[in-house]
Amino acid sequence: MDSPESFCVHSSSFLSTCPTFQMWQAIQRCFTRAADETAGSIDPKKQPTVHRFLMLGIGSVGKSTIIKQLMSLCERNPRKYKCCDQNWNPKGTDIEEIAAKAYAKQIRGNVIEAFVIFIKYAEQENQKLAEDLREDALELVENFEDDPLLFDGDENTGELLVRLFEDKAIQYSVDHKNNINLQEYRLFDGFSYFVKSEKIKASFLLIHLLKPKWADLVYSRKATVDYHDFYFMIHGERFEINDIGGQESERRNVTHHFDRWYGESSNRTNVKMFVLFVTSLSDFDEVFFMKKQPAVHRDDPPPTQLDVSIAYFNVFLTSPFAKTCSILIFFNKQDRFKEKLEDPECKKHVERYLAPHIKKSAMRKYLETGKFDLDEMSKAVSAKLSDKISGYVREFQKNIYSRFTTAVDSKMMEGIFAAMKDQTISDSLNDGSFLP
Numbered sequence: 001m002d003s004p005e006s007f008c009v010h011s012s013s014f015l016s017t018c019p020t021f022q023m024w025q026a027i028q029r030c031f032t033r034a035a036d037e038t039a040g041s042i043d044p045k046k047q048p049t050v051h052r053f054l055m056l057g058i059g060s061v062g063k064s065t066i067i068k069q070l071m072s073l074c075e076r077n078p079r080k081y082k083c084c085d086q087n088w089n090p091k092g093t094d095i096e097e098i099a100a101k102a103y104a105k106q107i108r109g110n111v112i113e114a115f116v117i118f119i120k121y122a123e124q125e126n127q128k129l130a131e132d133l134r135e136d137a138l139e140l141v142e143n144f145e146d147d148p149l150l151f152d153g154d155e156n157t158g159e160l161l162v163r164l165f166e167d168k169a170i171q172y173s174v175d176h177k178n179n180i181n182l183q184e185y186r187l188f189d190g191f192s193y194f195v196k197s198e199k200i201k202a203s204f205l206l207i208h209l210l211k212p213k214w215a216d217l218v219y220s221r222k223a224t225v226d227y228h229d230f231y232f233m234i235h236g237e238r239f240e241i242n243d244i245g246g247q248e249s250e251r252r253n254v255t256h257h258f259d260r261w262y263g264e265s266s267n268r269t270n271v272k273m274f275v276l277f278v279t280s281l282s283d284f285d286e287v288f289f290m291k292k293q294p295a296v297h298r299d300d301p302p303p304t305q306l307d308v309s310i311a312y313f314n315v316f317l318t319s320p321f322a323k324t325c326s327i328l329i330f331f332n333k334q335d336r337f338k339e340k341l342e343d344p345e346c347k348k349h350v351e352r353y354l355a356p357h358i359k360k361s362a363m364r365k366y367l368e369t370g371k372f373d374l375d376e377m378s379k380a381v382s383a384k385l386s387d388k389i390s391g392y393v394r395e396f397q398k399n400i401y402s403r404f405t406t407a408v409d410s411k412m413m414e415g416i417f418a419a420m421k422d423q424t425i426s427d428s429l430n431d432g433s434f435l436p
Contacts, residue, residue, distance in 0.1 A: 048088075049270045050238045051424045054261045054325075056316060057278035058246040058309050060186065062332040064224055065407035066278065067243065070232055072214045073414055081417075082233040090233070107194060107220045108152040108203050114191040115161055116144050118173035121180045127169035136160050158204020162197055178343045183289040189282070189336050190219030190408070218408055223247050227257055234421045241276070246312075254315060262321045274424065275316065278330045279309040281337035281381050281404070285349035301352050306381065310388045317392040328420070329402040331382055334374070335409070341372055350377075357383040378404045 057063050071093045073081040082090045119137050122129065129137055140160060144151050153161075164170050173180065174195070180187055193215070194203065224245040232239045244250065244257045265273045283305035316322055340346040347367055355363055357380035366372045382402060393400060401423070406412055 047270045048238055049272060050240055050268070051272050051274060052240045052265055053242065053274045053276045054258075055241055055243045055276045055278065056246070056313070058251070058305065058312050059223060059248070060188070060221070061246065061278045061280040061283070061309065062407040063243055063246065063278050064222065065218055066330070066413070067230055067241065068214075068218045069407060069410055069413040070230070070417065072218065072410060073417065074232070075214065080235050084231040084233055086229065086231060088231065088233070088238060105152050106222050107216060109149075110188055110190065110221050111161065111194050111200060111203055112140070112144055112151065112153055112157065113148070113185065114187060114195050115164055115170070116141050117180060117182060117185045117187050118170045119164075120182055120185070121173045121176070122169040124182075125172065125176075127172045129164075129169045130167050133164060133167055137164060153204060155205055158200055161200050161204065165195065165197060165200065176345065178340050178346050181287045186286070188221040189333060190221060193219040218410075225250065227260070234417060237421055239421075251312060254312070255319070258316060258319050258321075272424065273325045275322070275325045275327045276330065277313055277316070277327065278332050279306065279313070279385065280333045281331050281378055282333045282340055283309060284337075284353050284381050284384075285340070285346065304353065306384070310385050313385070314389060314392060317389060323396040324398075326398045326424075327400045329385075329400060330405045330407075331378060331402060332405045332407050334378060334404050335406045337378065337381075338374055341374070341377055342370070344370065354380045354384065357381075375404070
């Protein structure tokens, strides 16, 4: 009796020589070829419109958070929001896998880096750690600096961070967070969400018992490297977002990415081109440290991350195709901007960097009482950008539309995404609001 394996071999051999089977294969090939030819002959003008966004911005302005919020909406409201592959087939967001990886590496690295910054700032301000913490704290700094991208600690690290968090010197750093300006490190904005005893324990000590949430992923920080494509269906409309990494090393290749994006868009039918530029309101006083600082007048404030952001935007605005694209600007991190405005220590920063763009009466009221209108203060930042780019946009064929945003606020971002959909479809960006 033949074995099952032998039967399969004999059956395969018989089918390959059977005339009826060969005829069926030929018919099948004809139908497949006809279907391919029909698909290839569809009138391109009848293809659905793709709203293609080139997303620009320097590092740490919140571009990745915007993508995360869109993914979150796909999870929470799948009827109106869908993640898709490049052929516009809906796909899952893999939230559990993504969040689990984030919890295992990304978030713990974020938290450790925050404590390294607190330790260094405390040392800079002559705030001494408790005697029983100093040696372990220095070892933590050394381990992190040896491999900042991979070092994420273990349970012992978590126990040390909980003890450090209760130390007076570290609490001093936390209380003065808006004054921290270290050349080699920058405090990530989500630190307030993670740097608390219960979150530290969850991230390092109870990690296997807890299920990560979307908020954990949204508030975490991971640098974007290279060029990434994302595809979303928003209320039935196709949105493609092409995210360019904004780190200093990535910005060296930015003109190449511009040319690539425009070339791809121009060669496709039914594509509307948009540029989404993301900058951070809270960067107005974040000092930008250069390896070789340029000579400046002693009364001039040092360049900030906002200045770098504006300079980066100007590189795009000087590209030959910029004037043909509709442009949206997200002035992001309004929540952190508000925190700084409420901090008495930041009054001098506001006066130094934004006073020329704030009414004298409003500036005087803020300095004397600490009271302010958030929208008015936000417009001061946008006015600073407007002054720097006005010479580049006078001959633009389309206007520039801007919004003040808080990317970690899911409800706010849902409203903004819905508005983006309506405005891009109706082409109302041509009549959008320019900067004040």
